Amino acid sequence: MKLIILFRYLLVIVLVILSWSISFSAEGKALASYLEGSAFKSKDGKDWKPFMKGEFLGANESVKTGVRTRLELTLPDGSKVRFSENTLIKVESLLFKEEERGFEIKAFFGKVWSKVKKFKKASKFEVKTATAVAGIRGTTFRIDANEDLSSLVKVYEGEVSVSSLPTESQENGRKPKYISGPKEVPGPHEVSREEWSYIVKSWQQISVSPEGAASKPVSFSPEEDKSDWVLWNQKMDKE
Secondary structure: HHHHHHHHHHHHHHHHHHHHHHHHHHOOOOOEEEEEEEEEOOOOOOOOOOOOOEEEEEOOOOEEEEEOOEEEOOOOOOOOEEEOOOOOOEEEEEEEEOOOEEEEEEEEEEEEEEOOOOOOOOOOOEEEEEEEEEEEEOOOEEEEEEOOOEEEEEEEEOOOEEEEEEOOHHOOOOOEEEOOOOOOOOOOEEEEOOOOOOEEEEOOOOOOOOOOOOEEOOEOOOOOOHHHHHHHHHHHHOO
16 A cells, blocks of 8 residues: 555656656747648758657747648647648747747748737737738737748738838848849839838738738638638637
């Protein structure tokens, strides 16, 4: 009897230590909580290794999904980010502390679905594409990063602030420049996109051209948005 009690006591200690270890390893990282198909992870964009369910993804790491693949990441606060097949993203920052939370990813191409828990005012959640950046503090939305550099943002719950992604010259505080070649050309043209920003509300969408020009937000209905990708995500959101 004493041996059984001692064994149970030791088992409880082991489980507590394991839970502490898992919690510590997950701090500042995202957990691959669902994987159907194949996914690969890289730290330098070259050496790609299989990314499996149960593994973690940290800042400055990239993930790409194969054909017929669906991947879900669970953030330390319980927020969910999912990726469709043929999607390539990079985690630019991932920080979760008591006073500060932040998650930024760059989607080069593919589809990203986010169900984000409400953030504090000091926190930030952003999904970027080549032409736009969507920032929120608790909502459900998707963003499609197309290979022609155009983007589509659809909001299902809450509000999303969608704005132009600053070019390198704008980030350095320089004004847009004009270029003209040594040969005859149609005329000087701006190389930096104009800055713009929109608030996209529930059941609204906004599209961004490959040149970075955005349409105004327009409404869409659930009936016209019933793809397998959308229906699967809506089902996952309810679980």
